[in-house]
Amino acid sequence: MxxxxxxxxxxxxxxxxxxxxxxxxxxxxxxxxxxxxxxxxxxxxxxxxTKENLMMEVVRHVCGSSWANVKNSLLPSSEKLKKALLSAKSRTKENADYHRLCLSLIVSSFQNERIKEQLSHLLQSENQCLTEELTRLWGKSPIDGVSLTTWGILVNALIDGLAIQALVYDDFSAEDVYLELEWILVRLTEKMM
CATH class of the missing domain: 1.10.10.60 (Homeodomain-like)
Structure with a gap:
């Protein structure tokens, strides 16, 4: 019952x-x-x-929980960034449904303006979180002429692009690629010190 x-x-x-x-x-x-x-x-x-509204809320919940874990952590910014990368990497294989869900919503957004608007807000929020962490970590851009806002967007796009590759490429080495992405960010951080 x-x-x-x-x-x-x-x-x-x-x-x-x-x-x-x-x-x-x-x-x-x-x-x-x-x-x-x-x-x-x-x-x-x-x-x-609708099913799309339900899917959007699931994506928003997973994303929000992940960022809340990172933001509320008492770790230094460099460790928060590593934690965010680990969280993203875990969703490439173990929790691949999250990214499949996101991609399904992206496809739906081509025909549904409301879903597109909600995804836009979600992406903007992720970009802002990354920009804030990179600002705390670096203080200023490691490359003149590239804003910290652009860095946040680029890192977010890299993470989303890696998730797509992990979904469609069976032999994709998420472990190696995320380790090297972390290495790139660490090297950029060292450059700022």
């Missing part, structure tokens, strides 16, 4: 993440989330209205 329809959006997002982890992105539906949460499908529909 389904629970009364009093359930938080957060609990439904957790149920959606469980559905994705257990059954894959292809089998994610509002109905599967309702079944996982032991509520009616109408309850899930009330909170999200």
């Amino acid at each position: 389904a629970k009364p329809n009093v359930i938080s959006k957060e609990a439904l997002i957790q149920s959606a993440k469980t559905c994705i982890a257990e059954n894959g992105l292809e089998k994610l539906t509002l109905q599967s989330v309702a079944k996982q949460a032991n509520v009616t499908q109408g309850t899930v529909y009330y909170h999200f209205r």
Whole structure:
């Protein structure tokens, strides 16, 4: 028997993440989330209205949790950056559904202006977080003429591009590439000291 329809959006997002982890992105539906949460499908529909809205909230939750872990850490900025890279690397293989989910939403955004706007805000937030950490770490750009804002965008684009390669290239060595990306950032940091 389904629970009364009093359930938080957060609990439904957790149920959606469980559905994705257990059954894959292809089998994610509002109905599967309702079944996982032991509520009616109408309850899930009330909170999200569409599968795309549900997917967007899952992406926002994963991204927000990851950045909150980094930002709230008491580690120095150089260690926070390493932590962010480790988190991103973990999502290339172990939690590849996150990036598959993001890419599905990107494709949806070509036809759905609202999803595009939400993804735009999410990317801007990620870029800003990276820019803030690089600013704390470097103080100024390691290369004259390249702003710290551009560095934040470039690092974010590198991370997203690496995730795409990990999704489509079976022999992609995330371990090596992320280690070398970390090395590049460390070398740039040393240049600033």
